Amino acid sequence: MAVTKVINFLMRKLPNWVVYIILVLPAVYLTFALLGNQLGPDPIRTYQHKVGEFGLKLIIIGLFITPLRDLFNINFFKFRRCIGLMAFLYVCLHFLSYLVLDQSLNFNEVWKDIVKRPYITFGMISAGIMLFLSLTSNNLSVKILGPIYWKRLHQLVYLVSLGAVTHFLLLTKAWQIEPMIYFIILIGLLGYRALKAYQKRILNKKRNIS
């Protein structure tokens, strides 16, 4: 297909650092807008929701890369690390705004929140796993862990994505459409992987028999 060839060609030409810069721009803009009180009537929430949603979007986008290659032969693989790390940047800003603006660095209150409120628990677990994945998002870690274990470890992003969407689902008043959309997309993305793993197992079994 000509279109996929063009896309793949362009992606090969597009340097990683350009994508880093593009993805960091909204964070810079939002943070300056927050500090300059330019985020409307409810700046703390607006900032928190915007960076949180951006982080979630990047997590979801990251999960699209594999099915896009499998099903459409479109290859974004070289941007996976960049997208994952940038997702973590937004999650960090999301967490920091909560820690500093909402809780005024009162760690006691933060701990109480984590224990008491399921949506915070889910958010914190996801962010914690992401921290670990970000620290191992470098070539050295791949070398140390070996590609198989590294891959296993980074499949934890499935858990991260589920935790993040659950965090979103739980915090809205009543049932709202937006988190549901994320949930449905995520079920599709994870379901695709489950299906693939299942097919692979059956294939392996057949191979073993013959």
Place this chain on the structure above:
Amino acid sequence: MTLFRGNIKYSDITAKADFLNRRQIIAGAAGLGAASFVGGAVQAQNLEYSTTDYAVNADITPKKDATSFNNFYEFGTGKNDPKDNASRMKIDPWAVEISGLVDNPGNYSLEDLLSGIALEERIYRFRCVEAWSMVVPWIGFSLSDILKRAGVQSSAKYVAFQTLNRPSEMIGIKRNPKFPWPYVEGLRLDEAMNPLSMIATGMYGESLPNQNGAPLRLVVPWKYGFKSIKSIVKITLTETQPQTTWNILAPKEYGFYSNVNPSFDHPRWSQARERIIGGGIFKRDTPMFNGYGEEVANLYAGMDLNKNY
């Protein structure tokens, strides 16, 4: 007062006849170009009112924030949705049905309901259950004024309120058909008769914008904002505790009383502090009863407010 009014640039006060004859003004708007349509919304009418001692010593929320950052699910769940969508609600003519345990039940036109009632301005704190707050200069009168006129019977113990339910003009109802419309709220009779409980018909010197609950709404400043029901079409005096919408939806999160209480957390967030709308990035400690303890604490003497949340 004068200084404050100068700061916010309240418009000059209009003759009473003008706001009483809103119907004619709106009807003649096209010809006159006076009360014309601005951005699809009916332009607010200036109100005549007196000032009162009900005035908190705090910065008034900027009018543009108080009229664009709203919860009014009949027009959508986003904070800007009410401002964007509420102009389709027709508020003229408007009638309020007063029923139940009253001597003078009936379907009252807004003009009848408000006739002879003097409007006054009260600057109240407004605390949303979502942990944000405003300070709003409401214009209206004590709820007890119209309850007394309706003749509350001695067996009445509660007051139930109902919001307009008109899907053709309220897009949020259409979008969310499973929500238990119409929106309903309620107060205990003694809460309703407390002088702080008011019916507002205006804010910031003008008639209420639709998104803020035109043409008349409840304002109960010591309770979370969702108790202050908007665009009221029905008031019923009852003997038993009426159902309230958020309590139907999530009984563990929203009780019948819903008094502002910083020491009793919402299951999903703390109520100890509040974000000040239009006030930047610093939060404020929330006081018990939203600062109205002196006026209302006696209503709850002997009650466990952690059980009756």
